[in-house]
Amino acid sequence: MSTSTSTGTTAGPAAPTASAAVRLRPVPPGQARITGGVWHERAEVNRSATIPTGLEYLRKANNVRNLEIAAGTVEGSPQGPIFADSDVHKWVEAAAWEYGRSGGEDLLEAQLELTGFLARAQAEDGYLNSVVEVREGERYRKLPWSHEHYCAGHLIQAAVAQARTTGRRELLDVGTRIADHLVATFGPGKIEDVDGHPVIETALVELYRETGTREYLDLAQWFVEARGHGLIASHGHEPTYFSDRVPVREATTVEGHAVRAVYLAAGATDVAVETGDTELLEALRRQYDSMERSKQYLTGGLGSRWEGESFGDPYELPADRAYAETCAAIGGVQWAWRMLLATGEARYADQIERMLLNGMLAGVSLTGREFFYVNPLQLRSDANPEENRSPAHGRRGWFDCACCPPNVMRTLSSLAGYLATTGTASTGDAGPPSVQIHQYAAGTIAAAGLELDVETAYPWEGSVRVTVRNAPAAPVALALRVPAWADGATLDGDLVTAGEYASVTRTWAEGDAVTLDLPLTPRFTVADERVDAVRGCVALERGPLVYAVEAHDQPDGVVVDDVRADPSGEVTAEHREDLLGGVTVLHLQGYRGSPPPADALSPYAAAGARRAEPGEPVQLTAIPYYAWANRGPRPMRVWIPVARG
Template sequence: MNAAAGGHDGAQVGGPVAPTAKSRAVHRTLGVRDVRIDGGPLGRWQATNRSASIPLGIKQLEEAGNLHNLRLAAGEVTGEFKGPRFMDSDLYKQLEAVAWEAGREGGEDLLDFLRRSAELLTRAQQADGYLNSHYQVVKPDRRYAELEWSHEMYCAGHLIQAAVASTRVGGDPDLLAVARRFADHLVKVFLHEGDPGIDGHPVIETALVELYRLTGEQSYLDLASRLVENRGRGQIASGGMGAHYFQDHLPVREADTEVGHAVRALYLEAGIVDLYLETGDESLLASSVRRWEDMVATKTALTGGIGSRHSRESFGDRYELPPDRAYNETCAAIASVHWSWRLLLATGEGRYADLIERTLYNGFAASTSTDGTRFFYVNPLQRRYDHVEGDDPGRRHEWFSCACCPPNIMRLVASLGHYVATTAGDGLYVHQYTQGTIRADLPSGAVKLALRTDYPWSGTVAFTVETAPPGEWELGLRVPGWSESTSVTVNGAAAGATTNTDGYVVLRRTWERGDTVTITLDLTPRPVYPHQRIDAVRGCVAVERGPLVYCFEQADQADGVDVEELTLVPGAELTARDEADLPDVGRTVVLSAEAVAVSQPDDGLPYSTRPPAQGSTSRPVTATAIPYFQWDNRDGRAMRVFVPVHPGATS
């Protein structure tokens, strides 16, 4: 790691989020190479991301025209601008992914792509620091004139995030120079010259805070604050989408629930918490926590998916959580992880890591095919046998005309190690479990742990101390909310530890090299019922095992067993079967249950004075479920996460 990887003023050389030493963070992030993942689904996702997804993304940037557009802006080619106006942002997210991946595993090809891209951006950037290929090529006279849809600051935000990532992994300094020149231009216009404008799509806020953390330049933090404070004043209530869409309907301290475009809303929240972390403004944190609690209680799918409506890609009303029509945009799941992670740093509360785990293993992971080359933009919890959306049968695609999701997936996967562990006080805290190693600097010295586990297929995780600083220090292990019984041993003996109010078992002792801690979480498959106010899945049950939400996909059912007719009897035993390599799916654990197929005749009208249980026929069948994140890797038939409770059963 070269000198450019350093931070100012004691900031840790972190991954995507690295609060300063003087910040309000309760937990401190580790360095970019401090966590290594070398097994399990997370390891597999990282390997596939490197071998398949990232090369695909780089190829698509050329084919879709993102690089062409910047060459146009640089005056190096002729032709038309291609794609939507936020095309630059796809490149920036891709660059961020490449940076984290280069930091994780190295790779001259990756570093070369970073370098060449930085050179192109340097050539495309205007003398005053402005950089946006769409506005430079298509609408040079409309710079900052249509902020509600321009995505100029949105693109700048992703550029900054890419530059921060590149710098933290020791990349070429050119990208940071480009980003700083653009950031300085934004500071000039929107802070010093007093333009009250805000971008229709947040992300600049959190990016500017990170740039402040990296550089120590106060004006970046001040501009981030200005942009958050200017929001919610109704200045961009135009364009037919409404003020809610842009989170411009209420100042952030007054809003008590998430509304409007889900990705916009949650990127803004990440910025709000980042601001709190560096400014200490408790009212910002309080408002964000309030909305997080409301979102989790009333607007989050079982998979962690976010955004109930296709129309406006938006949040719905409270408890409006349809399984079939859930939008659950992949980018919203990513934004949710970003937000929850910052709340975890701010508070130390394990509930935020719980939501991250739920989202990562389900709503997020389902976005990508097993082979890493096809992606979901929309992640519903049900697909009917005859599903069609427009002309689309609802399967994954290799790319999209609005390609925000794939490079966003890649940057999160490449940086997954960031979300595994933190330090706090004199302790090391582990939030996500995976095969791998964790290295951290505690006040008393360096610690290194080896993690051995087959998680999430197994619930046992063994930590071996490889390096320990002298004296007592704490090891904190998150106890997921779903684990109904959890045991912890130290060197084979019951630790007798209890879970604290933050949701962690904390072991304080003097550790020796070779000490082994084992946590065993309860992976008993469990039925999960929706709150009565969730109308769309009333009378249904889902199945989970550990952090994994399961789904009943037609491909796994015996001949003649129709997913649309399955019902589950509460109390029926759920049997787990390990599959080393389910064809086209890979390593998994399959669940099966004795179930009942209920068939109701179609008598011409779908409504009747006769209760549905009357006149239907039932027969016992075996229902088979696989983890939701592995669905749609075989064929395009029906899938359900929630299935009806057998109507003869009393709940």
């Protein structure tokens, strides 16, 4: 059935077909390149440290051995969680994108070695899951928990990445065989069941995009539509946990396990654009609105609850107990990217930037060798470091459930895929070809006949200069995103509107340049009153970065739990090349605050009896949130209580 006609697109992680109902089409990573700045630095560390270390961990944790067992080349029983294979698949995907980005025979060889194990581990009929096949024994017996489609999905994503960046077909063959197996096994009149953990949806759509095999899209569509109809038995969690309480097209919000919810939403968005299903897309927009409006942290982090790793109730956004799983920020980026392609609205590019630079990037250390699973916005003094995944413990090299590290790897290695698009932005319809630049990093972009150089020290500096190196002899619209926070931004000196794309249409000549100036004035941010957890607090942002006050940088004796901010005071920015890999820190005016009275037996007192003394004035220093906990875990807070007179 599968045609396996790799198009060799060299596309990035999500490449809508020509017939997809999208307003924007990604500029593939090969044509959009990042060559300097924070993202380049992070990608280089990902290349030199994270990806190689990750493979070591996968070997140590037996994930690779499991495949060899399934392949029959090693004796034994698979170890680790039931979804252990998926971490290998994500690593291969990361290696594939990274090979596309920076090359290197080591990356190709390691991929192909693993691909060999995978091919040999695959059953005759296409089924592939080492833990279920060898250890559990029976396929699809408890699909809500067995992650069999989840693992297949990650394999397929890796296969597509490998095909796009190496041109090699080996893993794509494995992927199409497993997809064919799924098509033959699941759907109306076959096994009518869905995996408890989505990801197969995006994967099947992408394989359809890569191969043209319509059945993959149909099955993805069926998996999306099957949810919310009681297929998933509870298994200790309610249907909400699995995004199975309400059919996707009827849902008005996101709920339950955050990673599952956003992976599903991303897949549903893919299905909506490939099938031209405007009703489904509208439902997804409604859900996205609800998420952004009431269920997202300032850092872009998603998931308020440790319990069930879930989205909480609307406006339930505690700073200290934020779960904000690294994977959820990544899933959020994937969904936002698909919404951006579908709608052309700048708000989704803003969201991508917020999630990438804050929620996701905090999940990996500056060395690239240690990770956070959970990304809170506050760490208290005397926090117990012992709880599993506790940020008070500091970052960890790996996890028993190691979903986050390879997810970071595949994201950092494919970042260039999120830089730019061609098509029609929401600001206008018909017209000349257009290029949209969504994210700002030093690099090059080749699209719609234009070859562009981007020069910028963003996010440390607000100037983005785009120079034309080559251009067609016809008009092209060049659209630059003006983030919603960038009031006062100018394009070549003219004010442009924040929250939209600033577009210039002309017949370009080599050497032409436009300069976007984004004001990076530090700004204090407040939350809606319904966000009870941070009432009376401000956060500090500069450009796309959320800042945090970490104990390391404060004057002697200042206790982060007790500090107060004075938002009427001046905030100064200082770039510190020597600090945390080079960051701009912010100095703000505040007060030392006052600790609980030494003799207090209770934290409660009659109103008025105990005053909240602001304490003596101090200058506080904030660092980008993403860089916290790189000098050992010490108290930190994003939201700072405002001193009240």
